[in-house]
Amino acid sequence: MWPVEQIPNEHFLFFRLHRNYMQFDDEIPQGAFRDQDGGMSTDWEKYSTAEETQRRAIKSPPEENGVLRLNVGGVREIKPLLVEHTPEPGNRAHTNVFGDKKKDPEVRLKLQRLAEWVIKIQ
Amino acid sequence: MEFPIPAIEEFERDFDAEEPAISSEDRWSLHNLNTIPERTKKPVVEPILRWKSTTSYNYKSVIFNEIKTERFKRLKIFALKSIFNEEKLLGFKGDPDDNNFVPISKETLDRAKHFFSPYLAVFSTVAYAIKIMPGPDGSVDIKWKNAKKELLLNIPADKNEHAMFYGDDYGKLSIKGTVEVDSLHPLVLAWLMDS
Numbered sequence: 001m002w003p004v005e006q007i008p009n010e011h012f013l014f015f016r017l018h019r020n021y022m023q024f025d026d027e028i029p030q031g032a033f034r035d036q037d038g039g040m041s042t043d044w045e046k047y048s049t050a051e052e053t054q055r056r057a058i059k060s061p062p063e064e065n066g067v068l069r070l071n072v073g074g075v076r077e078i079k080p081l082l083v084e085h086t087p088e089p090g091n092r093a094h095t096n097v098f099g100d101k102k103k104d105p106e107v108r109l110k111l112q113r114l115a116e117w118v119i120k121i122q
Numbered sequence: 123m124e125f126p127i128p129a130i131e132e133f134e135r136d137f138d139a140e141e142p143a144i145s146s147e148d149r150w151s152l153h154n155l156n157t158i159p160e161r162t163k164k165p166v167v168e169p170i171l172r173w174k175s176t177t178s179y180n181y182k183s184v185i186f187n188e189i190k191t192e193r194f195k196r197l198k199i200f201a202l203k204s205i206f207n208e209e210k211l212l213g214f215k216g217d218p219d220d221n222n223f224v225p226i227s228k229e230t231l232d233r234a235k236h237f238f239s240p241y242l243a244v245f246s247t248v249a250y251a252i253k254i255m256p257g258p259d260g261s262v263d264i265k266w267k268n269a270k271k272e273l274l275l276n277i278p279a280d281k282n283e284h285a286m287f288y289g290d291d292y293g294k295l296s297i298k299g300t301v302e303v304d305s306l307h308p309l310v311l312a313w314l315m316d317s
Binding site: 017018020021023024025027029030031033034035036037057058059060101102103104105106108109 | 207210211214215216217218219220221222253254255256257258259261263265272274275276278286287288296298
């Protein structure tokens with residue numbers, strides 16, 4: 001098992017986004033920022049590239065997915081979000097962003113503003 | 123020299139002795155003097171009694187008749203249809219890898235429409251881009267955005283929950299809270315109108 005590390009604020013997290021979310025507008029939808037199994041699943045740039053994150057989609061081909069990046073310090077500034085490195089056996093980069101996103105529109109709106117495209121969905 | 127104050131009786135006597143003046147021009151009625159009956163030729167000191175209105179004001183009450191109401195209804199339905207892309211929202215499938223995905227139900231979408239419709243007329247005066255998008259777990263996000271402000275409001279899938287909102291001016295001012303889904307919220311309204 002991989003050791004858990006502290007992620008510096010200046011680093012980035014990669015977040016995969018399926019194209020279904022982009023059918024409403026050109027803008028990144030706030031609804032995409034959601035928890036799965038307790039946290040929002042991302043990859044730490046130290047152990048993953050954006051392309052690797054894109055290929056981690058299991059039930060859809062990589063080209064149907066885009067990749068966003070989020071600055072770790074920026075995420076930590078959004079209360080009450082916590083960034084924790086949670087490596088998995090097959091993915092050392094795996095990082096969870098914990099904190100309520102469902103009920104708090106402020107969190108999702110600020111995450112959306114922070115997000116930048118690395119691989120844009122065609 | 124003394125100036126004795128006359129008694130009221132003396133004053134009335136002197137006043138009555140004066141020649142009553144007839145107005146040379148009946149400026150109150152526009153009637154020709156010759157056509158005015160004698161009884162109406164009263165001294166000018168009582169003009170208001172001889173006043174005759176020649177201008178009539180035709181007050182028209184505002185009636186929302188059947189045609190206008192129907193027209194408004196149709197406009198409202200058209201606006202809601204163009205803002206709410208119902209087909210896409212109900213058909214939204216999320217990320218195929220998301221095992222806990224909850225689709226938007228018709229009921230949630232109808233509540234979102236019901237919530238939003240009173241804001242339609244209000245925002246004909248303030249320029250906002252309005253976007254309706256899927257929120258987390260079957261909820262619906264309504265977003266108002268312009269160069270000065272942005273407000274995101276979430277209509278939850280659970281009808282017993284309140285809608286939550288957050289808005290800011292991209293800087294110092296922000297607004298956050300919960301609203302009843304079935305009423306126009308004065309704070310949200312004031313925030314959006316002040317743009």
